[in-house]
Amino acid sequence: MIEKLAINGGKPVRDTYLAYGKQYIDDDDIKAVVDVLKGDYLTTGPKVKEFEDTVANYVGAKYAVAVSNGTAALHTACLAAGIGEGDEVIVPPITFAASSNCILYCGGKPVFVDINPDTYNIDVEKIEGAITVRTKAIIPVDFAGQSVDMDLICKIADKYNLTIIEDAAHALGSEYKGEKIGSIADMTEFSFHPVKPITTGEGGVIVTNNEELYKKMLLFRSHGITRDSKLLTHNEGPWYYEQLHLGYNYRITDIQCSLGLSQINKIDEFVKNRREIVNRYNEAFKDIEEIITPREDEFSNSGWHIYVIKLNLDKLTCTRKEIFEALQVENIGVNVHYLPVYLHPYYEKLGYKRGLCPEAEKLYERMLTLPLFPKMTDKDVEDVIRAVKKVVDYYSMENCPL
Structure with a gap:
């Protein structure tokens, strides 16, 4: 018998709302921040350099520059790469707008290259076809934490003398061929927004x-x-x-870095928990033909910042919007990551048009982000699984009473 959905007057799976992502702050984090508040430096002090060194050491890089947020990190990297008026930079469309906004800040032009429909990362095979005499850099994005094929991207960059700025905002703790992401690209950016692998409140590096x-x-x-x-x-x-360049105030505080130092002590535990939850999701949904679970390349070991399923709409009698709304009323905080960047009104005003990246647009209509954060309880995970099955079962082509 098909269970009545909460959106139709049935009982929701959960009594309380479960967000799609959430920070975890413990007493050690609070103490670390309080200690700085009681100290001599709130900003431009020793905790900034200590945090930078710790992050660099964790990912296997020589240097790190911590800044006020992930967008500032991308902008700073573009400035350091010398991106300027008229320069073209290749970037995928399934990402947060900051990945391409940072190019515009420098006067450059984002060139969107379509995604691989299996991994949702940039389709490396299509990059060379987008390169012109104006191309200056590539900004590959490790979507959801899964690494892009850096070996192939490096070969292309070497061939055309391009700078690689890896947007790893989702990928602190993720691995590429057994090594932490962060040591291959010319520059790699990480974000510390509250829903990211670790948080400094706001921050980036x-x-x-x-x-x-x-x-x-x-x-x-x-x-x-x-x-x-x-x-x-x-x-x-x-x-x-002396001022030598037109720079910005993108400094991060010692308060934020003290939180980051405490958080990074827990990163391996956070990643382990995320991977375990993803394994449970994959197992629960593997035989449901209405759902396509994420596929990961063998060279990648994702830390899973987000968990995105793709809806097989050919097997459903509804749109993604109806699934989304039904799950929200079941108190499951689903989300969508992301609208292809060039479909935002601002980018349309710049001349970008629908149809530019067909695979990205097709994915956008079907993708759905399920709750995933390190301190989800067993009950939280089971509630998500139960709600997804309940809603999908209701709208299944085979079972739907409509």
Whole structure:
């Protein structure tokens, strides 16, 4: 017998709402922040460098520059790469707008390359066809935490002398060929928004093995100003500083970095828990023909920032919107990641048109993000599974009473 949906007056699976993502803060995190609040430095102090060094060491990079948020990190990386007026940068469309906005901030032009319909990452085989004499960089995105094929992207970048800025906002703790993401691209960006693998409230970081890029990013993070005697045009005394570039105030605080230092101690546990939840989802949905679970390339070991299913609409009597709304009323906080960037009204005003990336647009109509965060309980996970099965069963082509 088909169970009556809550949206139609039935009893919801849960009595309380379960968000799709949520930070986890414990007493150690709180103590770390309080200790800084009681100390001498709230910003531009020692915790910033300590956090940078810790992140760099964790991912296997030489240098790290922590900034105020993930978008600032991408912008800073683009500035360091020298992206300017008229330069083209290749980027996938299934991502948050910041991945391409950072190109616009520099006067460049985002060139959207369609996705692989199986992994939802950029289709590496289509990158070369999008390269022109104006192409300056590639911004591959590790969607949901799954690594892109960095070996192939590096070959393309080397062939055309392009900079790689890896958008790994979803991927702290994820691996590529057994190594942590963060040590291959010219620059790799991570985000510390509350729903990300770890949080600093807001925050971001760029890691690199290139000392020249590292020094540029330090300047751009803080107004383009330096006190480094080796960089000054002249020196009037120990108080003296100069602005060498038009930089930004993208500094992160010691308060945020103290939280980040405490959080990164738990990153391996967080990733382990996320992977276990994903395994439970995959097992629960594997035989449901109305649902397509995420497929991961063998070279990737994702930390699973988000869990995205694809709805097989040919087997359903409804749209994605109806599934979404029904699950929300069951108190399951589903979401959608993402509207293809070029379909946002601002990008349409820039001349981007529907039909540019057919695979991305087709995916967008079918994708649905289920709740996933490290401290979900067994009951939380079972509630999600039960609600998805309940709603999909109701709208199944075979079972739907409509």
